[in-house]
Amino acid sequence: MITKFYSNTRLKLFAFCALSAIVIFIYASYTDYYFTQFDNFYEYENETLKYILQWTSPKTMPFVYMDVGRAGFKSRNCTYTNCVVTPNRSLLGDLRKFDVIMFHGPELHRAPRSKDWPKNRAPHQKYVFASVESSHYYPVCSPNLDNFFNWTWTFRLDSDARWGYMLIKDSKNTVIGPNKIMHWMKLEDMDPVSEEFKVQLRSKFKAAVWFVSNCNDKSGRKAYADKLQIQLQAKYNLTLDVFGKCGTMKCGGWNSQESCDKLIKENYYFYLAFENSLSEDYVTEKLLRALQFDSVPIVLGFANYTRFMPDGIYLDANVLSPEELAAKMNSLILNPEEYANFFRWKNHYSYHSREETPEDNDYCNFCALLNDEEKMKKQTVIHNFHEWWDNPVHCKKKAGK
Ligand SMILES: *[C@@H]1O[C@H](CO)[C@@H](O)[C@H](O)[C@H]1NC(C)=O
Ligand SMILES: *[C@@H]1O[C@H](CO)[C@@H](O)[C@H](O)[C@H]1NC(C)=O
Ligand SMILES: *[C@@H]1O[C@H](CO)[C@@H](O)[C@H](O)[C@H]1NC(C)=O
Ligand SMILES: *[C@@H]1O[C@H](CO)[C@@H](O)[C@H](O)[C@H]1NC(C)=O
Ligand SMILES: *[C@@H]1O[C@H](CO)[C@@H](O)[C@H](O)[C@H]1NC(C)=O
Ligand SMILES: *[C@@H]1O[C@H](CO)[C@@H](O)[C@H](O)[C@H]1NC(C)=O
Secondary structure (H helix, E strand, O other): OHHHHHHHHHHHHHHHHHHHHHHHHHHHHHHHHHHHHHHHHHOOOOOOOEEEEEOOOOOOOOHHHHOOEOHHHHHOOOOOOOEEEEOOOOOOOOHHHOOEEEEEHHHHHHOOOOOOOOOOOOOOOEEEEEEOOOOOOOOOOOHHHOOOOOEEEEOOOOOOEEOOOOEEEEOOOOEEEOOOOOOOOOHHHOOOOOHHHHHHHOOOOEEEEEEOOOOOOOOOHHHHHHHHHHHHHHHHOOOEEEEOOOOOEOOOOOOHHHHHHHHHHHHEEEEEEEOOOOOOOOOOHHHHHHHHOOOEEEEEOOOOHHHOOOOOOOEEOOOOOHHHHHHHHHHHHHOHHHHHHHHHHHHOEEEEOOOOOOOOOHHHHHHHHHOOHHHHHOOOOOOOHHHHHOOHHHHHHHHHO
């Protein structure tokens, strides 16, 4: 009887709590939604708002990380938060009222002749081509979009607005790159690696690691890695450990990202920073990871790597055959002093993600660009857009159709 009474009360109590929680949740979401909307579009009527229309799907990168309204700039603590993002074409009643209209590159690839372009265009507006994806996967291959965009927002170092995977600072903490023109110190002028750091490097006992989730690449990296693996194994009894979807290895631990990073740092001499596609300046977070976790990067890609790293701190699979690379790796593993020289850069430079501070943040900088009255007013047109974006080799198939 007592038990029954007890459990009955408990049940009621539980039901009451659950119901309250639901009511509070609904109320909170509603008010949150309401105020966010309010906040986003109508706050500070005296402030000049910059309206950004996402013409293509708002669910793609980088649009999805711009958030809706002003939220994306506020949450990043940007200096300028007066940019308002929306996918709603009728928000302002007239398309010509938007300051910027953005187009997501990979969607243009599919429909370069789309009839769905904005009908009315005002001369003050900036049409922006945005892509974080490589032009190898998403070339445009058509002159239809020449003289259409005013600005580009991509990983290309000569884009009007930058989007990227890494930031390079000098020893004074000044951002210096990546950039087309870099003034690197020469390796021989860099300070030698400290004894403590050399001791740290001694924990390494495995040759190379590769994290790869996309097994169907366009760059030929899988074929190269397979050959390298055979060379390392057969000639030097060294291994290339492959993690991720296309490999067999797994990092332990509950936080696999962190435990992988630890493995890279402690175990591996070399890290394969192989890009899945070949595009100018297309260098992704793989390179950053190698450099941040003290493993010498082996690069493969179409970038000009001098824009990203000083000479002598990485190995280049674009110029070395798998045989040559395996021999070089083996010789460095056998010569700890020579291997340590690959880390001299750490005395003079540091590599960062671009999200560490609002000043470095690509989204913040995009809104800041819209607040640069001079740049906004300046009439700029990308005349030869497809020549700029595409590698003609990647367009051949299309052209022949
Ligand atoms: C807009 O108005 C608010 C409140 O009246 C004021 O604090 C703010 O400084 C004003 N901003 C501008 C840009 O005039
Ligand atoms: C923004 O600033 C707030 C308050 O200072 C802080 O809690 C938050 O972590 C910051 N966010 C970012 C992304 O820096
Ligand atoms: C778009 O904005 C207009 C004007 O503010 C509004 O009436 C409409 O409901 C919005 N559409 C969506 C899908 O939010
Ligand atoms: C790489 O870029 C640098 C600086 O932009 C340039 O001087 C050099 O010629 C480029 N190398 C190649 C192979 O294009
Ligand atoms: C190859 O290396 C493994 C450990 O990495 C070792 O156990 C084995 O004896 C080596 N084989 C030869 C032939 O040296
Ligand atoms: C943008 O490009 C268009 C089309 O080429 C051009 O007419 C317009 O003047 C440009 N506007 C700005 C602000 O650059």
